[in-house]
Amino acid sequence: MKVRYDREADILVIEWLPGGVIDHAEHTGSLIAHFTADGRLVLLEILDARxxxxxxxxxxxxxxxxxT
Structure with a gap:
């Protein structure tokens, strides 16, 4: 897992599956999740991260x- 933060854009990127091939993405609220063709999470972007x-x-x- 790799974590990167772009201070200028205020985006936190969490790479769950390094080297995974992104097939599609789903965007909801402050989150953009990128998935493989078989539905495994590759990358998660958190917008307005702070x-x-x-x-x-x-x-x-x-x-x-x-x-609990």
Whole structure:
């Protein structure tokens, strides 16, 4: 797994499957997920990464969505 952050564009890129061939992508909210033809996740882009991660951290600290 590789993680890159583009400060200028404020995009966090997480490469789950290095060398995987991207067949298609799905975009929802701040996330763009790139998949292989058989549905395996290759790459995840988080747009507006600072805001997105701040919201995730805040929710985690408040205990929202935490499985017990």
């Amino acid at each position: 805001r997105f991660l701040a919201q995730v951290l805040q929710a985690a600290l408040q205990g929202e969505g935490v499985l």
